[in-house]
Amino acid sequence: MDEPAFPRTVMLTGATGFLGSAIARALAARGAAVRALVRPDTPRAVLAGVAVECVPGDLTDPASIARAMEGCEAAIHCAADYRIWVPDPERMAAVNVGGTEAVMRAALAAGLRRVVHVSSVATLRPRADGAPATEADAARPEEAIGPYKRSKTEAERLVERLAAEAGLPAVIVNPSTPVGPRDRRPTPTGRIILEAARGRMPAFVDTGLNIVHVDDCATGCVAALTRGAVGERHILGGQDVPLGALLGHIAALSGRRPPVRLPRAPLWPLALASEGVARLTGREPMLTLDGLRMAGHHMYFSSARAERVLGHRARPWQEAVGDAIAWFRQAGMLA
Helix, strand or coil, rough: CCCCCCCCCCEEEECCCCCCCCCCHHHHCCCEEEHHHEEEEEEEEHHHCCCCCEECCCCCCHHHHHHHHHHEEEECCCCCCCCCCCCCCHHHHHHHHEEEEHHHHHHHHHHHCHHHEEHHHEEEEECCCCCCCCCEEEEEECCHHHHHHHHHHHHHHHHHHHHHHCCCCCEEEECCCCEEECCCCCHHHHHHHHHCCCCCCCCCCEEEEEEHHHHHHHHHHHHHCCCCCCCCCEEECCEEEHHHHHHHHHHHHHHCCCCCCCCCCCCCHHHHHHHHHHHHHCCCCCCCCCHHHCCCCCCCCHHHHHHHHHCCCCCCCHHHHHHHHHHHHHHHCCC
């Protein structure tokens, strides 16, 4: 069966973010006109050199979403509030769940032929035996650790329901841990890489994650515009990496001493204190209670389905980390 024609105009949310800006580049490389829903006060430096039509709007404003979709054939919903710790979980849910519903209902009303919902492996349960989880390991919202994972899980289940009950032509992709250039905020994982490269990560706990280069992840998101079955999810990952190996590699690249491994137990009171300080200062804490809970699992995932269905391919994780550090250095963030 022939692959459907690639859409000429694609509406994109989250284009000024880390993964979203990589998706904008991947769409432009495929020759698509990109229309991005962007809040008026959001910096757009990460989109420099990319032909993107920015439409003012917000995920909490359904009318602005509808305006951005006018004349588009497809959409990629990538925008999300991605933080491990937040002082106001309800605000996060309004963006991650309410915003997702607004985008999906606007897509139904506009008659788009394909919507790609950029979810997360946060919606999946890590396996107790440490084996890589697959798309079959879907979590229930009440099983998710913390407001981010809970909101992303609720949003993904919403998309599945609309696909099954309302005919929403949505394909779901689940990025693992994207790493690479243009992580300007940075993301929680980017912050770990940045602090390790600065020599401010002297210790770690025994856990693991799956690292994928942000540009490879973006290519997989764009492939889902013409591949994949409606209502199904596809893990866009790279390689499973123990946290100690990641930090040791960064230390070697940065000419610093490798960090030491610590047990989790003594860190609980420190995490509690760190969150208390964050509530007073408004600055996101480096150590959190939910982060420690997540560290009790090796968050490993298999991308076999995405490789088979979407043609997803991932370069070695070391390249992703090297590109991230090079970009941080160029941006003056390592000083």
